[in-house]
Amino acid sequence: MSEKVLQADVPKRKNAALSGMKVYFKEQAIPLIVLLMMVIIASCISPVFLSAPNVSNLVVQVALNMVVAMGMFVVILTGGIDLGVGSVVAVAGVLVAGFMRNMPVGVAIIATMAICTLIGCFNGLIVARLRIAPFIVTLGMMSFARGVAYWYTQAIPISWTATSGADFMYWLGSGTIGPVPVICLAWLLMIAATFIFMRFTVIGRIMYSLGGNEEAVKLSGISVAKWKVFPYAFSAFCCALGGILLTARLGVGAPTSGDGLDMDAIASVVIGGVSFAGGSGSVSGVVIGVFILGIINNILDLMNVPNYPQLMLKGAIIVVAVILSTIRDKKR
Amino acid sequence: MKPILELKHIEKRFGAVHALKDISVEIREGEMIALAGENGAGKSTLMKILTGAYTKDSGEVWFQGEKRDYRDTVTAKKLGIAQVYQQAELVPDLTVAENIFLGEPLMNGVVHWKTLFERAEALLKEYGIPIDARVKVKTLNVANQQLIAVAKVLQREPKLLILDEPTAVLSDQEVTILFHLIAVLKKKGTTMIYISHRLEELFRLCDRIAIMRDGSMITVLDNVHLNKADLIVHMLGRRVDAMFPEKSNDVLGEVVLEAKGVTTDKVEGISFQLHKGEILGVAGLVGSGRTEMVRALYGLDKLKSGSVEIGGRPIRLRSPADAVKHGMFLAPEDRKGEALVLIRSIRENVTLSNFGRMAKGGFINDQHERDYIETLRTELRIKADTIESPVNTLSGGNQQKVVVAKAISAHPDILIFDEPTQGIDVGAKSEIYALLENLRKAGMSILVISSEIEEVQGLCSRLLVMRGGRIVGEVNENLEDSEHILSLMYRSETA
Numbered sequence: 001m002s003e004k005v006l007q008a009d010v011p012k013r014k015n016a017a018l019s020g021m022k023v024y025f026k027e028q029a030i031p032l033i034v035l036l037m038m039v040i041i042a043s044c045i046s047p048v049f050l051s052a053p054n055v056s057n058l059v060v061q062v063a064l065n066m067v068v069a070m071g072m073f074v075v076i077l078t079g080g081i082d083l084g085v086g087s088v089v090a091v092a093g094v095l096v097a098g099f100m101r102n103m104p105v106g107v108a109i110i111a112t113m114a115i116c117t118l119i120g121c122f123n124g125l126i127v128a129r130l131r132i133a134p135f136i137v138t139l140g141m142m143s144f145a146r147g148v149a150y151w152y153t154q155a156i157p158i159s160w161t162a163t164s165g166a167d168f169m170y171w172l173g174s175g176t177i178g179p180v181p182v183i184c185l186a187w188l189l190m191i192a193a194t195f196i197f198m199r200f201t202v203i204g205r206i207m208y209s210l211g212g213n214e215e216a217v218k219l220s221g222i223s224v225a226k227w228k229v230f231p232y233a234f235s236a237f238c239c240a241l242g243g244i245l246l247t248a249r250l251g252v253g254a255p256t257s258g259d260g261l262d263m264d265a266i267a268s269v270v271i272g273g274v275s276f277a278g279g280s281g282s283v284s285g286v287v288i289g290v291f292i293l294g295i296i297n298n299i300l301d302l303m304n305v306p307n308y309p310q311l312m313l314k315g316a317i318i319v320v321a322v323i324l325s326t327i328r329d330k331k332r
Numbered sequence: 333m334k335p336i337l338e339l340k341h342i343e344k345r346f347g348a349v350h351a352l353k354d355i356s357v358e359i360r361e362g363e364m365i366a367l368a369g370e371n372g373a374g375k376s377t378l379m380k381i382l383t384g385a386y387t388k389d390s391g392e393v394w395f396q397g398e399k400r401d402y403r404d405t406v407t408a409k410k411l412g413i414a415q416v417y418q419q420a421e422l423v424p425d426l427t428v429a430e431n432i433f434l435g436e437p438l439m440n441g442v443v444h445w446k447t448l449f450e451r452a453e454a455l456l457k458e459y460g461i462p463i464d465a466r467v468k469v470k471t472l473n474v475a476n477q478q479l480i481a482v483a484k485v486l487q488r489e490p491k492l493l494i495l496d497e498p499t500a501v502l503s504d505q506e507v508t509i510l511f512h513l514i515a516v517l518k519k520k521g522t523t524m525i526y527i528s529h530r531l532e533e534l535f536r537l538c539d540r541i542a543i544m545r546d547g548s549m550i551t552v553l554d555n556v557h558l559n560k561a562d563l564i565v566h567m568l569g570r571r572v573d574a575m576f577p578e579k580s581n582d583v584l585g586e587v588v589l590e591a592k593g594v595t596t597d598k599v600e601g602i603s604f605q606l607h608k609g610e611i612l613g614v615a616g617l618v619g620s621g622r623t624e625m626v627r628a629l630y631g632l633d634k635l636k637s638g639s640v641e642i643g644g645r646p647i648r649l650r651s652p653a654d655a656v657k658h659g660m661f662l663a664p665e666d667r668k669g670e671a672l673v674l675i676r677s678i679r680e681n682v683t684l685s686n687f688g689r690m691a692k693g694g695f696i697n698d699q700h701e702r703d704y705i706e707t708l709r710t711e712l713r714i715k716a717d718t719i720e721s722p723v724n725t726l727s728g729g730n731q732q733k734v735v736v737a738k739a740i741s742a743h744p745d746i747l748i749f750d751e752p753t754q755g756i757d758v759g760a761k762s763e764i765y766a767l768l769e770n771l772r773k774a775g776m777s778i779l780v781i782s783s784e785i786e787e788v789q790g791l792c793s794r795l796l797v798m799r800g801g802r803i804v805g806e807v808n809e810n811l812e813d814s815e816h817i818l819s820l821m822y823r824s825e826t827a
Contacts, residue, residue, distance in 0.1 A: 201694050202687045209684055212673035219630075219670050220684045220738070221656025279675045 024284075030324065031273050031288040038292055042299040049299060059184045060249070062294035064089070065264045066187040066287070067242040069272075070194040071235030072265040073286045078210045078228065079278030080127065080134035082235045084119075085242075085265050087145035089258030092116050092243025094149050097158040097253030105165025113240045119145065120236025124229030134232075142262070149255035157252040173248030183245055190241065195283040207231065211278025260311075267314060268293050271321040273328075293317075334397075336361040336523050337382075337492060342391035344377060346725075349717065351377045353547045355391070359492070364514070364524040365552075366534040369544035369567055370757040371729020372715045375527050378544070379494050382525075383415045384408035396491075412491030416482050416498055424470035428452065431469050432484045455487055459513040475506040475618045482513065493517065496527045497728075500755050503617035503783050504818075511537070529757050530784075531560055545569055568759045575762050576790035577769035585609050588777045589660075589746050591629060593638035598624035599801040602638070606746065606777050611768060613788030614781040616798035617821055622781045623665055625798065626748055630662045631655045642746070661685065661744035663735050665751045665781070667728075671735045674724040678716060678734055679705050681723055685742035708737045713763070728755040736764060740771070747771065750781045765791055785814055797821055 025032070042049045068085050075082045092112050099108035119141065126137045160169055175182045198204035206227050209217045218224045239258075247253040272289025274281025296317070300310050335358040344352040352374050359365055367375045380386040382393070384405040393400050395411055402408055422431045429452030433439045438448055452465035461479050469477060478501050485493065495514075499507050514537060517524065526538055534541055535555060542552040543566045550566055585608030594602040599621045606612050616622045627633040629640055631649035639646045642658045649655060652662070664670040672681055682705050683690050690701045705719050714733045716726055723734055732755060739747055752768065753761045768791065772778055782788050788795050789811045797805040797820040805820040807813075 200696055200698075202691045202696060203694065205680060205683065205687070205696065208676060209673045209680065212675045213669075215670045216673050216681075217684065219632075219652050219662055219664055220742075221652050221661070222684070223651060223653040225651075279673065 024282075028273060028282070028285055028288065030328070031271060031285055031292065034271075035288050035292050035295075038295045038299075042295055045299060046302045048302055054298070054302070056179075056181060058294060058298050060181050061298060062290055063183045063187045063249075064242045064246050064258075065261065065268060065293065066290045067190050067238050067245065068235075068261060068265045069268045069286050069290050070190055070283070071231075071238030072269050073194070073272075073274060073281065073283065074198070074207055075134070075231040075235045076266070076269050076274050076276065077278060077281055078207055078231045079214070080228075080231060081138065081266070082123070082232060083135065083138040083262050084123065084141035084145055085235060085239050086258035086261035087142045087149065088116055088119055088236050088239035089243040089246065089261055090149040090255055091119070091145045091152075092240040093247040093257050094153045094158055094253035094255055096244045097160045097247050098152060100160045100163040100165050100169070101158075105163075105168045108165065109244055112244060113237065116240035116243070117233050117237045120233040120239075121229055123236070124232030127232060128225045128228035138232075146255070153253070153255045155255060157254040159252045160247065161251055169248045173245065173250070183249065186241070186245055190238065191283060191287055198283055203227075203230065208279060211275075211280070213279075263314065263318070264293060267318040267321065270318060270325060273325060275325060276322065334361055335359060335394075336396055338392075338394040339378075339382075340392040340394070342378070342381060342393075343389045344374075344381065344386065345389055351547050352381075352388075355544075355547075355549045357542055357549055357552060359523060359525065362518075362521045362523055363539045364518060364526060364537055366538035366541040367525055367527045367544065368531070368534060368541055368563060370759050371732075371755075372727040373544040373567075373757075374547040375544055376496065376727065379415060379496060379525070379527070382408065382413055382492075382494065384413075409488070412489075413494070414485045414488055414490035414492070415494040415496060416485050422469045422477055422480060422484075425468060427466055427468055428456075428463060428472075428480055428483075429465040431480060432465075432487050434484075436487070455483060459483065459486060459516050461509060461513065473619045475502045478502060479506060479509060482510070486513075486517070490522065492523045492525070494525045494527075497529065497755060498526075499528060499530060499533060501618065503619075505617060529755065529761075531563060531758065534563075535560070543567055564758050567757070575758075575765065577766050579793060588643060589629075589779075590641040590644075591638065592641065594625070594628050594635060594640060595637045596624065596628045596633045596635060598633065599628060602628070602803055604796055604803060604806070606779060608777055609772055609775050610794070611772050611778045611780055611792045613792030613795035614779065614798060615785055615788050615795055615817060615821060616781075616783075618783060620798040620821070621801035622783075622798050623750060624801065626662060626664075626750055626779075626781060629655070630660060630748065656742075656744070659745035660748065661739055661742040661746070662748045663739045663750065663752065665754065667731055667735060667754065671738070672723050672731060675722055677720045677722055678709065678714065678726075678737075679719045681734055682708065682737045682741050685738040689741060689743075704741070705737070708740060712737055712767075713760075729757055729760050732756050733760065733764075736767065740767075744776070746777045746779070748779045748781070751783065752780060753782075753784075753787065785817055789814070789817075 048054050068089065072082055072085060095115060096108050096112040099111055123137050123141055126132050127134045160166060172182055177185060198207065206217065206222060210224065210227060214224055243258065246257055268289035269286050270276065271292050272281065272285035272287070274285060296313065297310065337359040339355055339357050342352050342355040355378060369375050377386060381388045384402050384407060387403045400411065423434065426434070429449050430439065432452050432455065433448060438451065449465055456463060456465055461483055463472065463476055463479065469480060472480065478498065482498065498510060502510060514524070526534065528534060538555055540552055540554055541558060541563065543550045543563070545567060587605045588608050589606040591602050591604050602625050614622055624633065628635060631651050631654050635649065640649055641647065647654065647658050668674060673684070679701065683701055690696050702719065709719055712733045714737065715730050723731055726734065739749065753764055756764065768778055780788060780791055792811070795807050795811065796803050797807065797817060799821060807817060810816070
């Protein structure tokens with residue numbers, strides 16, 4: 001209530017940028033406060049948390065989830081869901097390593113990206129044209145793509161360290177530019193691209209509107225069947241990038257990689273305030289969500305908490321985040 | 333007569349908007365009082381405070397002589413205050429009877445089907461609603477669903493009944509049923525608050541008329557002391573000279589749109605011509621196939637036979653995208669379900685209809701977009717904090733204006749407008765009429781579909797009448813002859 005009164009006192013002709021900022025902070029208030037609290041709590045629990053090595057460790061740790069969450073964001077924004085992200089990451093990871101054995105690294109990367117994006121297009125086409133629930137389509141893809149990854153590698157991780165592109169891959173996975181890890185730059189670029197896409201382009205606008213009311217978009221003369229393919233293709237593209245970064249980091253393309261990533265990506269998006277109902281949410285919220293989850297993982301590692309309780313905690317956090325966002329949606 | 337409800341100095345603010353300013357009013361037991369006012373005058377807000385959906389900032393509510401300070405809908409329900417909503421909230425897959433008693437003890441635990449249907453049938457009979465209690469709600473048309481929504485509320489025997497635009501989706505036939513039902517309620521001594529933009533209804537039904545403007549209660553007058561012109565002046569705070577713009581008898585231009593025997597699952601043999609710079613009206617009852625005809629023309633329903641020609645050439649219509657490509661634009665009837673993305677802003681909604689205007693190379697020109705939509709907002713007098721306000725924060729009439737803004741932004745050659753003034757007040761209505769006339773003068777061809785006969789009579793130079801999925805008549809002259817039009821609309825198939 002006090003917020004509303006405060007707003008009323010602001011003179012009418014306020015600076016557009018300033019009011020934009022205000023609206024932004026109001027919308028992102030909960031995730032931002034949670035993030036801040038996490039940082040404070042984490043630095044209290046562990047003195048190591050804010051040390052330079054741990055911070056640089058953290059920004060590398062979040063990379064995979066950050067990149068994948070960008071795609072997941074767009075999918076959830078349009079009212080869908082992509083359960084196959086972990087498996088597509090694995091496919092990308094093993095393909096790029098496999099391709100590197102007999103092609104130049106650049107070609108291997110581009111081919112991997114193209115194949116994965118096609119997988120996404122396939123998902124999208126089934127969702128958009130045949131009107132099958134995204135949950136089912138991507139659940140199928142989750143199993144199918146994981147199978148592909150195992151089959152291609154015969155369940156043995158593929159190493160790229162002996163190939164001609166090893167130098168580049170090593171730089172990509174473990175190199176730095178100044179003090180900044182290359183992998184960190186990669187996800188920063190991905191965030192920037194997604195932000196620009198969603199904020200300034202026609203496609204972004206259509207994505208938001210699709211999530212809000214598909215029928216209204218259709219009646220405005222926009223081909224829904226065409227545009228609904230995009231989020232899934234974009235998500236798979238992000239997964240491809242994530243898989244390549246992961247393989248670059250690990251030195252091998254492993255068919256088991258990306259396991260449980262679906263959960264992490266969905267959790268980050270929802271924690272970041274993106275509505276499951278579709279139509280509302282922002283890139284910056286998702287970035288905050290990824291960091292909240294990343295810090296939780298990081299601090300639990302620092303405290304030597306085993307993996308299983310971590311999983312339990314993560315599950316609980318997702319449910320709480322969804323409850324909070326539902327309450328917020330109701331209030332609107 | 334003693335008052336059943338007293339409101340004293342009610343205040344409500346939403347952010348910077350002062351929605352209700354010191355509202356005080358007494359409602360007498362057993363009377364029917366109308367609440368009149370423009371869109372955004374605060375009628376719905378006031379009613380939401382009464383039903384507990386909103387909490388007031390200050391002021392008092394006295395019900396049956398006791399001060400009541402409830403903040404929830406449950407208490408209001410218990411007190412006997414009930415509202416029939418504009419949009420029917422029913423479960424489509426349940427039967428009429430189940431819907432009526434949903435949430436009541438009769439539907440808890442083990443359902444006694446026999447009692448349920450008996451009670452439902454008795455209720456429908458008592459109020460003269462000719463609908464079978466055993467059919468599923470999804471098989472009913474919108475108008476009948478609205479009647480069931482009313483019945484659902486009546487089942488609770490409310491002491492104070494709020495009817496907010498109950499006739500908005502009804503055609504004359506169902507309106508008669510509703511009025512009969514209101515007469516039964518009056519006889520029972522139920523107090524009623526009636527909100528409608530159809531002013532004739534207020535005069536016909538209500539004992540007194542309370543008039544609101546800009547969040548204030550202007551005056552409460554006895555029906556007999558008031559005429560329509562005065563009422564409008566009170567509502568707007570100014571005079572409306574003429575409801576409809578002057579018609580010019582231009583010679584019809586070339587044919588821009590022609591339907592040749594268009595047939596779908598719902599309509600049959602639709603043939604007509606729309607000329608350049610013409611407003612062609614389509615009149616018909618709810619369920620006469622008006623909306624289905626539009627769906628066929630706009631590529632939403634598959635054509636079984638026949639063709640649609642634009643500029644003399646048949647076009648392929650697989651989706652609305654095709655229709656838009658050929659210069660059509662549809663402003664649909666269902667504002668919430670089909671026309672607007674409710675959770676997004678005015679700006680985003682308007683731009684949706686024409687990205688070409690705002691974007692270059694896929695990037696939206698922010699400044700250009702803002703300027704354009706700000707101009708439209710001023711021109712159409714859309715009441716909102718800013719163009720960034722989500723559309724669902726606007727009142728119904730202002731939402732409709734956003735639909736109009738969308739259509740203007742699209743700037744089609746052929747505009748199809750299904751119920752252009754649905755849920756809109758008198759002042760805004762005449763504005764929209766003037767606007768349509770201006771668009772017509774600028775060379776746009778407009779197809780107006782309406783369930784209000786006066787609307788098509790006043791606006792159009794020619795009109796088509798639909799019944800049972802067919803065009804049953806075309807009226808070129810003597811448009812004032814309502815009787816002729818009505819007889820075309822109603823005549824039963826056998827007669």
